[in-house]
Amino acid sequence: MRELNLDQLRTLVTVADLGTLSAASRALNLAQPTVSLHVSELEARLGVPLLLRGARRVQPTPAGDVLLVHARRLLAEADDAVQAVRRQQQGVxxxxxxxxxxxxxxxxxxxxxxxxxxxxxxxxxxxxxxxxxxxxxxxxxxxxxxxxxxxxxxxxxxxxxxxxRDPLMAFLPLGWKAPRRVTPQWLAAQHLIANDSTTRLYRQTTEWFATAGIVARPRIVLNYNEAMKSLVAAGYGAAILPMEGPMEAHTARGVRVVPLKPLLVRxxxxxxxxxxxxxxxxxxxxxxxxxxxxx
Structure with missing residues (x-):
């Protein structure tokens, strides 16, 4: 037996709710012969009459009542599925x-x-x-x-x-005396805290020092910027890190943030x-x- 057709089930439910084929035809925007065909095909597929056609109204048979219970559930789930897909596709x-x-x-x-x-x-x-x-x-x-x-x-x-495009800055302990703009020469003379060699930031800072002919030798190597800032605040050294978000969020953690010269961005x-x-x-x-x- 072929599977049930949702359009035919919707037609059956509409006829049962409105009581006449003509009313269902208008509600569904279908020709009345199409409405009759939907019901007839359902009855032929199941092998039982589903509607009793009276002179003025149609009524479900006992078999029709059973099918209507399941049809309403199937149609509701189908409508829910369509709405869920639409909401997902719309980004809701x-x-x-x-x-x-x-x-x-x-x-x-x-x-x-x-x-x-x-x-x-x-x-x-x-x-x-x-x-x-x-x-x-x-x-x-x-x-x-x-x-x-x-x-x-x-x-x-x-x-x-x-x-x-965020600037890279020198993060320094608050107690350090530093120029208004930090150069590779000045920073290379300090204790450095650097990212490890697997990071893009390591390559950027290495190239920045190299423009001044300097090979920097860090005191500590890490791969976690927030831990590096904690070590800076504790006075262990200086670090070159991106200025993500407002400066106040960084300086509030007990560090001083100074621009680099030449400029470096991420x-x-x-x-x-x-x-x-x-x-x-x-x-x-x-x-x-x-x-x-x-x-």
Whole structure:
């Protein structure tokens, strides 16, 4: 036996509710012969009469009453399924997996997530800590939807959009005497706390020192910017780190932030898969992230 047809079930329910084929025809915007055909095909498929055709009204048979109970449930679930897909595609509901650095999470993403919550309260954003290389790999593996990372050297089929350009600054202990702008020569003479050699920030700072013909030798090497700031505040040394968010958020932690000379910046891009592959929830997050774009 062929499976039940939802359009035919909807016709049966409408006829039963309105009492006549003509009323159902008008409500469904179908020709009356089409309404009759839907009912007749259902009856032929099940092998039992479903409606008693009276002179003025039609009434369900006992078999029709049984089918109507299930038909209403099936139609409601079908309507719910359609609405769920539409809401997901429109970005009203869903889940987005976002990868970003610790600094981005601490100093910027709080505001982004608040705006996202206000605009799309039924979208759940899962945030994970990722560096550039790991974030790009997670996107290609399908375990991330969006990554906020440094510009990748080879993006492949990923979409890369410029998002932010934040200055890199010298983070110094409060008690240190320092020039108004820190040069490679001055900083190389201090105790240094540096990122490890696997990071993009390490390569940037190494090149910055190299412009002055200097090979810096750090006292401590870490791969966690917030821990580096804690060591700076404790007086262990100086570090070159990005100024993510307002300066007050960094200086409140007991460090002094001084510009570099020559200037050094860190670009952050938004990376994701091609737009046709993105959920509506992901597109909603991208729209909120664009509000925080700056150069």
């Amino acid at each position: 509901t869903g889940r987005v997996r976002l990868g970003a650095s610790t600094g981005m999470l601490v100093y910027l993403l709080g505001r982004v997530l608040q705006d996202m919550e206000r605009a799309h309260p039924e979208v759940h954003v899962e945030v994970s800590i990722y560096g550039t290389n790991d974030g790009q790999a997670a996107l290609q593996a399908g375990t991330l939807d969006v990554a906020l990372i440094a510009p990748p050297q080879a993006a492949g089929d990923l979409v890369v959009t410029r998002w932010r 670009d952050t891009v938004i990376v994701h898969r091609a737009l046709p592959l993105l959920s509506g929830a992901t597109r909603s997050l991208l729209a909120v992230l664009k509000q925080y774009r700056q150069g």
